[in-house]
Amino acid sequence: MDKYEKLEKVGEGTYGKVYKAKDKATGQLVALKKTRLEMDEEGVPPTALREVSLLQMLSQSLYIVRLLCVEHVDTNKNGGSKANLYLVFEYLDTDLKKFIDSHRKGPNPRPLPPSLVQSFLFQLCKGVAHCHSHGVLHRDLKPQNLLLDKEKGILKIADLGLGRAFTVPLKSYTHEIVTLWYRAPEVLLGSTHYSTAVDMWSVGCIFAEMVRRQALFPGDSEFQQLLHIFRLLGTPTEKQWPGVTALRDWHVYPRWEPQSLDRAVPSLSPDGVDLLSKMLKYDPAERISAKAAMDHPYFDSLDKS
Numbered sequence: 066m067d068k069y070e071k072l073e074k075v076g077e078g079t080y081g082k083v084y085k086a087k088d089k090a091t092g093q094l095v096a097l098k099k100t101r102l103e104m105d106e107e108g109v110p111p112t113a114l115r116e117v118s119l120l121q122m123l124s125q126s127l128y129i130v131r132l133l134c135v136e137h138v139d140t141n142k143n144g145g146s147k148a149n150l151y152l153v154f155e156y157l158d159t160d161l162k163k164f165i166d167s168h169r170k171g172p173n174p175r176p177l178p179p180s181l182v183q184s185f186l187f188q189l190c191k192g193v194a195h196c197h198s199h200g201v202l203h204r205d206l207k208p209q210n211l212l213l214d215k216e217k218g219i220l221k222i223a224d225l226g227l228g229r230a231f232t233v234p235l236k237s238y239t240h241e242i243v244t245l246w247y248r249a250p251e252v253l254l255g256s257t258h259y260s261t262a263v264d265m266w267s268v269g270c271i272f273a274e275m276v277r278r279q280a281l282f283p284g285d286s287e288f289q290q291l292l293h294i295f296r297l298l299g300t301p302t303e304k305q306w307p308g309v310t311a312l313r314d315w316h317v318y319p320r321w322e323p324q325s326l327d328r329a330v331p332s333l334s335p336d337g338v339d340l341l342s343k344m345l346k347y348d349p350a351e352r353i354s355a356k357a358a359m360d361h362p363y364f365d366s367l368d369k370s
């Protein structure tokens with residue numbers, strides 16, 4: 066890895082070990098993500114290799130952070146069972162969490178321009194639709210792993226859920242609390258066979274957060290996360306979500322009535338509120354898909370070229 070000059074760690078451990086680095090030969094900036102891979106007797110397990118090649122294929126999309134190359138650094142001095150796999154990604158200079166924070170805090174608090182919210186949401190839906198069309202779920206969409214090129218107004222999805230080959234840790238490697246704010250109700254209620262709909266729930270939460278400049282459901286435990294959701298959308302019923310009371314972690318909850326969604330996003334246009342409501346449908350089967358979302362009237366005024 067002496068091909069790269071490590072600069073600073075990015076995101077302070079939010080993403081695991083990700084470093085900003087410079088390719089010494091070309092001067093190109095990259096993001097180096099170090100992954101520890103469980104080795105078995107044959108070396109790197111084929112599942113991990115399939116995942117990485119899947120990631121390489123997926124990141125051909127303009128809306129997914131590009132995987133430039135994979136460096137396998139053999140550090141098995143003690144014949145250990147770990148392989149250091151470095152994933153080398155294109156570098157984007159900031160993420161959506163920082164961008165939203167800069168519009169809420171600091172010397173000049175101001176809303177995100179509605180046309181920028183619309184453009185970022187469209188790019189996010191495009192990236193999610195691309196993953197879903199290849200049967201890949203992200204599983205952990207949040208503003209921190211949506212990267213931005215501010216000058217060009219470009220948003221790209223990073224840290225794709227390598228859930229299958231790399232065990233998705235409940236806590237990040239730096240014991241960082243994994244945020245629950247974007248987690249779909251079916252996941253919080255213990256559903257095991259969840260679907261692409263889990264990502265669209267997260268997209269809805271991110272959409273609302275760009276508009277409000279604060280998290281829609283900021284729960285600090287799984288139980289509180291559900292209560293935040295129920296207080297706004299009403300406690301889910303079998304009528305609107307058949308099977309909900311049979312989910313493993315379902316309990317009896319206080320019955321809250323649904324509030325009108327525009328209370329949470331007062332500045333958002335009626336089209337925007339309608340699209341948001343379709344992203345936050347309780348029943349995963351009813352929740353709008355990424356592809357269908359891109360055809361919603363909310364995007365009619367967007368230059369989709």
Ligand SMILES: NS(=O)(=O)c1cc(-c2nc3ccccc3s2)cs1
Nearest residue numbers: 075076080096154158159160223224
């Ligand atoms: N959070 S930040 O400092 O603005 C920042 C984060 C990044 C990241 N780039 C990548 C690329 C791939 C996977 C995770 C990350 S995190 C680049 S700049």
